[in-house]
Amino acid sequence: MKQFQVQDVQQNIQEAIEELWEEEVEFLKEIGRHKSTLGNENNLQRYIKKYLQGEMDLLTDSFSVDPKKISRYENFSPVEWSYSNRPVVVGQWRTDGPKIGKSLILQGHIDVVSAEPEHLWSYEPYNPIVIDNKLYGRGIADMKAGVAAMIFAVKAIQKSGIKLGADLQIQTVIEEECTGNGALALLDRGYVAEGALITEPTSLTAVKSQIGVIWMRVNVSGMGAHVERAQSAQNAINKACYLIEALEKYKKHINEQEKHDDFKFHDHPLNVNVGTIKGGDWPSNVPSECSFEVRIGLYPGTDPSKVQAEVKNWLFEAAKQDSWLRDNLPEVTFFGYHATGVELNTKNSLFKTLESAHQSITKKDLQYTAFTGTTDCRIFEEFGIPSTCYGPAGENIHGIDEYVNLDTVKTATQTIAAFILDWCGVR
Ligand SMILES: [Zn+2]
Secondary structure (H helix, E strand, O other), X not given: OOHHHHHHHHHHHHHHHHHHHHHHHHXXXXXXXXXXXXXXXXHXXXXXXXXXXXXXXXXXXXXXXXXHHHOOOOOOOOOOOOOOOOOEEEEEEOOOOOOOOOXXXXXXXXXXXXXXXXXXXXXXXXXXXXXXXXXXXXXXHHHHHHHHHHHHHHHHHHHOOOOEOOOEEEEEEOOOOOOOHHHHHHHHOOOOOOOEEEOOOOOOOEEEEEOEEEEEEEEEEOEOEEHHHOOOOEOHHXXXXXXXXXXXXXXXXXXXXXXXXXXXXXXXXXXXXXXXXXXXXXXXXXXXXXXXEEEEEEOEOOOHHHHHHHHHHHHHHHHOOOOOOOOOOOEEEEEEEEEOEEEOOOOOHHHHHHHHHHHHHHOOOOOEEEEOOOOOHHHHHHOOOOEEEOOOOEXXXXXXXXXXXXXXXXHHHHHHHHHHHHHHOEO
């Protein structure tokens, strides 16, 4: 295609994004109203599937994750809950002409983390509201805005009457926030491509590496009694606090080791976070049981199973210093995230295409991020599919008053559209 025609195409699409903008914001508010926390993703997935099929004429499929089928993969994460009525969704836009460019997956997760404690929010977390061009709501930044951006980038291309030179898929997945098994199930089912873009809220930067994550549960036993006999009892909550102290030392220890090159400039790349604790039921009882759950980070190149063994051993060594825990070792189990860290190859054509799309829209050079959390990029890596994350900017992600900056949602939509045209080609 001649240069002036490429520019015309780009111009038409950017105009289409402008024309669709209000509709895009309404769509984002609508998907934000679905409280799609773990176990509650079905309604939203059905809504999106219907949208991809009815509004965009895509060939859709949805199915439940079958853990047995995907347990052989390195990034499979074991779960303790059911997958029924929690589908993953894909919409395919198949090219009917000769293949010109490369096939592409646009991927986003629709699961959100809990908004609790909701009473601390300034606005209702599941009734998105625009204040000063920021859209507030749980999951709006992470990552429903990205889902809206990728869907409307494709919609704008369709509206402009353009036919792509390669197949494109829109995938919306569950469990990015706890396992990555949703992404894994789709790729395992054969929904693969020559590249993937995940529209996570990266503030319009590209992810070049990310750490790995494991989850752990520690059950601590005490010896319960009425509080008047507390001297002879063993308080499970106190013993849990002792082990949590040991984990603080573990966190310090792992961050004192030599850092991975991509994380040299982070003063604290590997977080160890106690996220839940349960124990006791009465002020005058000495609790017999206490359990807490922990998230632990690890560098790319480190085997998650090795870290599991290391941290378990660390806890047992601490337990041996305690007269009660020595003979009553805590029960340590691993569930959820079994996620490798990854270093992405920024020299490949996916990154080059994103650099030029970002440059053409923003007139600025694309910046790269080493992310101290995990994303589904690791799943694509395991399948040998080049991928990265690129999406809008938000604040208070996983916190109170989460919001996305709407200007950046529009910019992300524009960049994604420019990326698609270049990557997939235009017939
Ligand atoms: Zn996310």
